[in-house]
Amino acid sequence: MxxxxxxxxxxxxxxxxxxxxxxxxxxxxxxxxKRGASPMELLLMGIAGCSSIDVVSIAQKQRQDVVDCKARVEAVRAETVPKVFTEIHIHFTVVGRNLSEEAVGKAVSLSADKYCSASIMLGQAAKVTHSFEVVEA
CATH class of the missing domain: 2.20.25 (N-terminal domain of TfIIb)
Known part of the structure; x- marks a missing residue:
């Protein structure tokens, strides 16, 4: 790569x-x-995309009828240079038909703990937390 x-x-x-x-x-x-996102914003976009791909894929493998998934990422940066991320929180809104909260929670956990390379890598430098909500389509 x-x-x-x-x-x-x-x-x-x-x-x-x-x-x-x-x-x-x-x-x-x-x-x-500004004509584009900052490099630090792109890091957050990367973690949102990486983890969202996992959540949707895992949920679908659990036979969940997902029709939409939105990730909102909020981060806190250090006040001094280098202004690294110290905290990152990812909140997923997963929309679907008859979704199981347990299945979506498992998908979020598997992404966070096992599959999302971006989240796991950034977790080496910052506290990364996750939450989710399920919305009926």
Whole structure:
């Protein structure tokens, strides 16, 4: 696996993966100047995507009729440089038909404890917690 990052101008960069998919990153502090997510926001997007893929996949393997899954990630950063994440909380809203709270909870736990590489890796540096709610479709 590899990516490249190419400077555009200012604090703006475009990252590309080996298959040509791109993401615009911008570290500008002023909202009007930002043309993309910050690198730290992209880390949180990665943990949201990685864990959500697991939750949906595991729930479906448990024969759960999932129709939507939303992950909201909130994080706290250290006040001094390096401003690493110290706490990360992921809340899943899983929507489906006749979902079992137990099955969804198991999917969240398996993702957190066994399968989500991003969550487990960031958990080495920050306290990562999870919660969920089930909503009937």
């Amino acid at each position: 590899f990516i490249t990052s190419q400077w555009v101008d200012g604090n703006c960069f475009v990252a590309s993966n080996a298959t040509g998919h791109t993401v615009v990153m911008d570290g500008s502090a002023t909202a009007g100047e």
